[in-house]
Amino acid sequence: MNRKDFIRTSSILAASTFMLKSQASSLFDQPIRVGVIGVNGMGWSDLNALLKQDGVICTALCDVDENILGKRAKELQDRNMKVATYVDYKKMLLSPDVDAVIIGTPDHWHCLQMIDAVNAGKHTYVEKPIGNSIRECQLMLQAATKNNAIVQVGQWQRSQxxxxxxxxxxxxxxxxxxxxxxxxxxxxxxxxxxxxxxxxxxxxxxxxxxxxxxxxxxxxxxxxxxxxxxxxxxxxxxxxxxxxxxxxxxxxxxxxxxxxxxxxxxxxxxxxxxxxxxxxxxxxxxxxxxxxxxxxxxxxxxxxxxxxxxxxxxxxxxxxxxxxxxxxxxxxxxxxxxxxxxxxxxxNGLEKHMANFVDAIRKKNPALLNAPxxxxxxxxxxxxxxxxxxxxxxxxxxxxxxxxxxxxxxxxxxxxxxxxxxxxxxx
CATH class of the missing domain: 3.30.360.10 (Dihydrodipicolinate Reductase; domain 2)
Structure with missing residues (x-):
């Protein structure tokens, strides 16, 4: 290789490396904005574990009990996090400020809410058991497959x-x-x-x-x-x-x-x-x-x-x-x-589970999930x-x-x- 070719090849490699690093940095610098449906029990625990991951912020809460909803919003506000609040989860799913959703509602709601979430293009963390009937589980699986969605199930022992x-x-x-x-x-x-x-x-x-x-x-x-x-x-x-x-x-x-x-x-x-x-x-x-x-x-x-x-x-x-x-x-x-x-x-199994969820989101790869x-x-x-x-x-x-x-x-x-x-x- 002559000097001219060496310089040209080195410049191309340097530029490519810079672009890859910039893309990786840009990908990580973009926060993952999370909304939670059902914030009384495990939904709240899940959110707090997820917020311990770098580059994750909460932007929205949804609950049909406004007493719980107001309590959780204030708790976040006391931690310098201001969030939008919703009673209707479908309105929250329309928000462009929500990238990922935690579903912590009773079991009989999981099917409808998860399918609506993946249809809306949201990454989804759904509590276990994923459905309240065999038919619901089958439909949820079909919807996630159709959307190539990143859906982590709350069986966090799989990350321990x-x-x-x-x-x-x-x-x-x-x-x-x-x-x-x-x-x-x-x-x-x-x-x-x-x-x-x-x-x-x-x-x-x-x-x-x-x-x-x-x-x-x-x-x-x-x-x-x-x-x-x-x-x-x-x-x-x-x-x-x-x-x-x-x-x-x-x-x-x-x-x-x-x-x-x-x-x-x-x-x-x-x-x-x-x-x-x-x-x-x-x-x-x-x-x-x-x-x-x-x-x-x-x-x-x-x-x-x-x-x-x-x-x-x-x-x-x-x-x-x-x-x-x-x-x-x-x-x-x-x-x-x-x-x-x-x-x-x-x-901490739950925190490791959330780290795995975030990793799959950032790499846009559902195959990385420990509990798909x-x-x-x-x-x-x-x-x-x-x-x-x-x-x-x-x-x-x-x-x-x-x-x-x-x-x-x-x-x-x-x-x-x-x-x-x-x-x-x-x-």
Whole structure:
């Protein structure tokens, strides 16, 4: 290469490098502007974790309870963040000042709001379980795929290191043949829900907007805010609330997806006369080739299997690996393998999950997500199978190819019935 060519080539390389650096810098300098739909519980926790990421700002809040909405807006204002507030989430989705949306509403709203969000071109973080019926999960997945949308599901354990380490150990084969996997949630702090009379709609609450597609009922405080999850109109109880977390890792550990059959039994054994509808005690058994996955939950009790109130246990011929949010350990069968002392959690799963969400947004690559909608849809459907087996009282066989049961009584539970003029979105 002569001197003239060398200088020209060097100049081109230098200019190209400068342009790439400038584009990367420009990409990072552009803030990700976030709006939140549902700011009372996990939506608020999700926002605070997201705001810890560089280059993220909150520009909008939406809630149908103006009391909560005003409280959260003031809390942000006290932190020098001024936000627009909305009661109608569709108006928030029209805002050009919102790039990404957190959906922290009750389960029965997730489908409509997520599909509207991706159709509006917004990056979306949706709380788990992603839907309140199998049909909703299917439609959400179709909408996200059609829009090539970046949708992260709030199963933040998928971003936590010790969960990954534990599954790597399961896959090593050291436990020997695994014949049974147990997953569970024991909610000792959750006591009975006393029956309360219906009452007038509180000031500032847009109740029909809260009900949305759910059946119209008089306002009752027992069904509002956190306790919505114990009523079939809005959620699926502990089976879907915690099952999506722990059963997700049962499937990851065993490298399986769809069961041959499922059966379940339980009831309101602890609090038979309280206001809740979903079972406070339940066991579900999912059948696979050569092993079973067993789910169990109980309210009002903390002493679950292996003295843990939640977790998943892989029970092998050589030993058992027990995993939960606190860490993992291996309990050996005598003389068959070495014990592994507790390997504690060392990171903040929710904050790492949000960092992963931001990374996928900045790189415009949904393949980078640790909990993409495909994963969220699958485990939400898997948990629904257990609830439907419980509600029918039958052993059910699931045809994954047809996305139907072998039983027409069970198939009636595939789609939640929409009310108040709401219809399933067309995708």
């Amino acid at each position: 290191q010790h969960f990954k380490d534990a599954i790597d150990f399961v896959h090593s084969g050291k436990l020997g043949k695994i014949r049974l996997v147990k997953a569970w949630s024991y909610l000792g702090w959750k006591n009975s829900i006393p029956i309360q009379p219906d009452e007038a709609i509180p000031a500032g609450v847009h109740y029909m907007d809260w009900l949305g597609p759910a059946a119209k009922r008089p306002f009752n405080i027992n069904r509002f805010h956190f306790n919505f999850r114990w009523f079939w109109d809005y959620a699926g109880g502990l089976m879907t609330d915690w099952g999506v977390h722990m059963l997700d890792y049962a499937l990851l550990g065993m490298k399986v997806s769809d069961p041959k059959s499922v059966m379940a039994s339980g009831g309101k054994f602890a609090f038979p006369d309280d206001a809740g509808e979903t079972p406070d005690t339940m066991t579900a058994v999912y059948e696979f080739d050569n092993f079973n996955i067993q789910w169990e939950h109980a309210k009002g009790i903390d002493l679950g299997p292996y003295n843990r109130n939640h977790g998943v246990a892989f029970i092998g011929n050589n030993g058992t690996l027990v995993l939960n949010r606190g860490g993992w350990e291996v309990i050996p069968e005598k003389g068959r393998m070495e014990a592994v002392a507790l390997q504690p959690s060392v990171d 909608l495909e994963a969220g849809a699958h485990i939400a459907i898997f948990s629904q199978l257990g609830n439907i087996a419980y509600r029918t009282g039958q052993k059910l066989y699931w045809n994954n190819e047809k996305q139907r049961f072998n039983d027409e009584k069970a198939n009636k539970y595939l789609a939640a019935v929409y009310h108040n003029g709401y219809k399933y979105p067309k995708v």
